[in-house]
Amino acid sequence: MRIPRRTSAVLAATVLASLAAAPIAQAEPQEHHRLPGQRVGYFTQWGIYSGFSAKKVQTSGQASRLTVLNYAFGNVSADGTCFEANAAGVGDAWADFQRPVSAEESVDGVADTAAQPLKGNFNQLRKLKAANPQLKAVISLGGWSWSKYFSDAAANDASRKKFVSSCIELYLKGDLPQLGGAVEGGAGAGAGVFDGVDIDWEYPGGGGDAGNVVRPEDGRNYTLLMQEFRRQLDALGRQQHKHLLLTDAVPSGEGKQQQLEVRKVARSVDWMNLMTYDFHGSWEAQGPTDHNANLYSDPADAAPDNKGYSVDRVVQDYLDRGVPASRLVLGVPFYGYGWTGVPAGAKSGLYQPATGLAQGGNLPYNQIKDLPGTVVYDREHGASWKYDGSNFWSFDTPQLLARKAEYARCNGLAGVMAWALDNDDAQGSLVKALDKGLRED
Template sequence: MPRRRWQFTVVLAALLVALGVAGPPAHGAGGVTATFTKTSDWGTGYEAKYTIKNGGATALTGWTVEFELAAGQRLSSLWEGSHTVSGQKVTVRNVGWNGSVAPGAQVSFGFGVSYSGAFAAPVTCTVNGAPCDGSPGEPDTQAPSAPGNLRGAGATASSVDLAWDAATDNVTVTGYDVYQGETRVGTTARTSFTVSGLAPKTAYTFTVRARDAAGNVSAPSKPVTVSTTDGGGGDPGPGGQRKVGYFTQWGVYDRGYLVKNLETSGTAAKLTHINYAFGNVSQDGRCFVVNQAGQGDAWADYQRRYNAAESVDGVGDTYDQPLAGNFNQIRKLKAKHPNLKVNLSLGGWTWSKYFSNAALTDASRKAFVSSCLDLFIKGNLPKIGGEPQGGPGVAAGIFDGIDIDWEWPGSEGEVGNVIRPEDKQNFTLLLAEFRRQLDAYGAQVGRKFELTAFLPADPAKIEAGFEVPKIFDYLDFGTVQGYDLHGAWEKTTNHQSAIRVVPGDPSPPARQFSIETTIKAYTGKGAPKGELVLGVPFYGRGWTGVTNANNGLFQSATDGAPGTYEKGIDDYKKLKNLLGQGYKLHRDEASGHAWLFNGTTFWTYDDPIELTRKARYARDEGLGGAMIWSLDGDTAEGELMTAVHNGLSK
């Protein structure tokens, strides 16, 4: 904006105040800023957001952001705001719900841009008529300081984790550009970044530059040289594909599935990540192992002693060692597979009841995240029931991050779960707090900690509870539910995990679910494909009392089929044995699902053929890999894990 017009605005505002007349909403000079952040870039387009922060003493009652796109760019989409476009100039005004901004608070809107040539940020920006950087109208020409203490925070055979200390600026630092030699390989708003697609056993040199809202760029940081490893378990496969498996705490009981089974089946060598399920969320918004009501299972987590035959390394536990149970066995597994990452998954179907309480306020989010990091990242486990296990730091280093499994923000999960209309925004704020505390602690100990989340399949639940693509500003990746699309809670048989909508599906249109429609629901809202990891099932769902027609598909049923542990559900390793016992296998190759039927009982399930098909779909669609619920459903030889592993390979 020309300087003369800005001076006129100041004079007019002063005159209005002198006359006792209310002026326009607070300007940038009064502490309002609008900060540009690019969130993704695929070479022919990018997604970004502007964050409007009220640094003044009075509330905003509305805001307008005007920015000019660089030459060769075109706005393709915009969300969380009302906009008009004139040539390269974009004008964005608040919508009804995000126009009121209290002092110290912030809101944001996102947008997508297509472009040709090299990326360039918007060339001008004003918020409520004033420069977006909060300056008094003079152009900001001061560059940020160079980022300090650039360091390697971890490496695999194909990636390097980098971290650095924040740069400073006369207004504000808006982002960082990461360089591999002279080539920029990434942009982030965080003080950490993972460079992927690298060659094994190779040394790479990196630098980082800081940027501000005016486009000023700092001098490069001091370079750091980091070497990739020679491979092994936990390393993403070709194309950086992730292979994430859930290990269930309770699987060590009836199923007898121990951490050792991950090694003897060959599964550990094929995984990049394990999600340990689940950490518990209390009514007052804290992570806990065992609460006052005795809920929780410290015995399975870190007290149970394993003998030599049950142990990953063939060495039995002693009674008085400070850490035993699953946690100690995971530590041993990671010693065999140093690139394997293990994240602690919080919530799940049962323990999501009080997530809304934990995420409700800034204070509750800070306290909740701190309690989770204290237990599982810092490893400060309580001593419980007179057992010798537990104590400060006994589990430190076991977990590489946190997985958020809130089922579901803003919509019903298990009956009795707390649900609030503000869950959708609070979920994003909770992720931001996890990211802030994980990065801060990671800087202290020289590690990069991951943050992931489990995301629903139902488009209605996506809309009700998730600010896509905002959440991916904080997540390393999200695992997307590709199963439980139908089940015995319905009275008509159906698939539980089809790639495409099955022709003839009798469900209402809004409930004709498929993996394809779910992925499109996320990408249509701006989710980056490479950060979506497709969930696949190692179990099946069944009905009994089924009408004997159409091979049992889309037929009425009287109840859920008898299962080994629970009605209407059973593990693959159990279902595969039904073949030859009166059941026939049926397969829909076009839609991508299979089922078993014996004339009265119907099971929808995934065998190695269907899991290979789903893994190849994820690979071919450019998704970030596959996730398994849950590993204990596989055979002793790990035949399903092998199918997923091979299907993701080129």
């Protein structure tokens, strides 16, 4: 086997140093089977409206191959707290814990009753964990659309304590609101669903969605916020005699990385989920066509922005900034970006101009795989795409995902993370590929 490593000697030294470092507290050993490496999959709150459910995580085989399910997303209010609501673009308590789930859709084949205080996705996550003892569930806060008020929540010691306490009360202790006097919710109704918190602040210091609150001191406040989460989660964990997870999603872009005190943050988290994707995509509608998430840099890259960017380069950036390899989880996309009106050029449409976007410019793997065209696998640079003579799609095939997971394992990283599970096919082919790559040959 050829180890998929093309990082510098600095990477090798950093890996060895990280393995020698004292480990952080880990979750109690699981009975039943132990899976090598962390396998984090994002489950989207809104997936139910397009037919995806926790039951499909089970029947596809995804659940048995994952260690952590990140539930996306929880919102941050204007007053700096975690909350539940039913309002378009603000919150979906109906999907979270109010929606009755039928026997046909339920993980265990048992329908929700009218009187039970916990329904919806949260109850299905609890059932999913019961069926898969190695699996933990984590509430992810923020994301692209719901990071607007993170800066306010993190602004000072009092606001940080208030914010963290509200999130723990709502999601970890499970004190869900009874909105409009509904039967769902109540003190402890959601207890046992979540085993930790994932922070998806996009992004401290700016570069996120329009309208986000931004402060120059966001980077420092982010460090302090993560420290406060660690303190309060550890205090609750001691009461519950378990380790509660704290993770975060961190950016690929060098400018956004530099806004964070990543070495200090790494001391508070169990691991960082690297968003090692979206190097190029639909925002570059006229091309040149390029890779969403290539493993290695290509000197021939024709991009005017993010030229020569790669997964390996992002990993090296974090290692160079002092984050141990054992605290990094490699992010992979279960979706791709597409262009149309693309000439073949010398490399089956790669690095070519386009007349526009193909089918909106973004599709899940489970649709791209069935589109016409020839799949090209560039082993040298760890990239794959599909080209039909006009349409070009940059996406990760199962072959490439297995190699990325192997890269994570061989370079001493903590594991892999996928956005998002509903983009996989009904057989869970992409999660199976990641599982394959994380196992020793």
